Amino acid sequence: MKYNNILVAQNEHIATITINRPSKLNALNKATINELHDAFKTADSNRSVKVIIITGAGEKAFVAGADISEFADFSVAQGQDLAAQGQAVLFDYVAHLSTPVIAAINGFALGGGLELAMAAHFRTASDNAKMGLPEVSLGVIPGYGGTQRLPQLVGKGRAMEMIMTAGMIDAAQALQYGLVNHVTSPEALMEFTNKIAEKISRNSSVAISAAITAINAGYEDGENGFDEEITQFGKCFGTADFQEGTQAFLEKRKAKFPGK
Incomplete structure (x- = not known):
């Protein structure tokens, strides 16, 4: 499959999937979600791939959210179908992938972007990263697993506050909360994440x-x-x-x- 919105590379036993829409801050639209599904499926079926890293192109964002223009006029039924399809095709799919997935959060991870990072098996982040679920400021709630995975990672009270305030937390606070495992400089993020991936790849x-x-x-x-x-x-x-x-x-x- 030829990709328009993502880049895929493999080095030794590590596959890196990069969401490549920097002009849109790597926002997730339907086409990107489908491309990501295909890339994850292909990497998971490749026996030479032991670890998958997911990250965003550019210096500003991992994924700044979903592409709101695609669903601003949706009905109730369409909204429910959007969440159900998105979870099945990408977010739940990643969470249950047999190949370990690490999200390397470079910059903003908001809304669907944070939900994608939380679907990964664990997360690293650059020290300039900002994370949040701002959906209630748009009159909607997280629909790609955010209301379930965020409490599992940071606890019910902190998740309630983050979702209700629609605010962002920085990388240091995310580390304190347990939302990310490690924080490093933007320049060192991918090298650091790859070193963890290499350790994983040596195991069964x-x-x-x-x-x-x-x-x-x-x-x-x-x-x-x-x-x-x-x-x-x-x-x-x-x-x-x-x-x-x-x-x-x-x-x-x-x-x-x-x-x-």
Whole structure:
């Protein structure tokens, strides 16, 4: 698929997806969401890709929000369909991807941009980053998972305040809240994030996928995270990665995981 709104690159075992609409502060429109879905799906199906990094082009924004012009005149039914389709195609899709996803937040991550970052498995940020969910200032609420993922990450009270005030927090406050894992300079952000990705890539991709499934289960209605952990733990014993990992440990050497 030829992309008009994103860039995709792979270096060794790390794929980097860059939202490339800097003139629009990388705002998410329908076309960009569909391109992102395809890029994530392609990277996830590529066995040589062990980690995916998602970031934004330019120095100002990761993603400054959704493209409001696309839905300003929507009806109730259209609004519900917009949220449902967006969550299915991109936001929930990323959250449940078997390949780990790191969001490298460079600049503004607002509205749908912060929701995309929160859908990633964890986040790094530049020290000039600003994050927020300003939807109530437009007479609507976050519709791409923001009302659910933000409380999970920062707690109910802080999420309520951020959503109700429609305000932004800076990178330092995001780090204090636990919304991001690390903060670094804009110049060092991608190198720093890639170093984390490299550490991840040296471990068993099969086990990491199982861990993602087990962790996510603890945050889903009707799922028992402990039961899912037991299931995924047991499945690991039937993998070639487990055989290699345990044998390498016993032989006091570095494991070379086959990824199956």
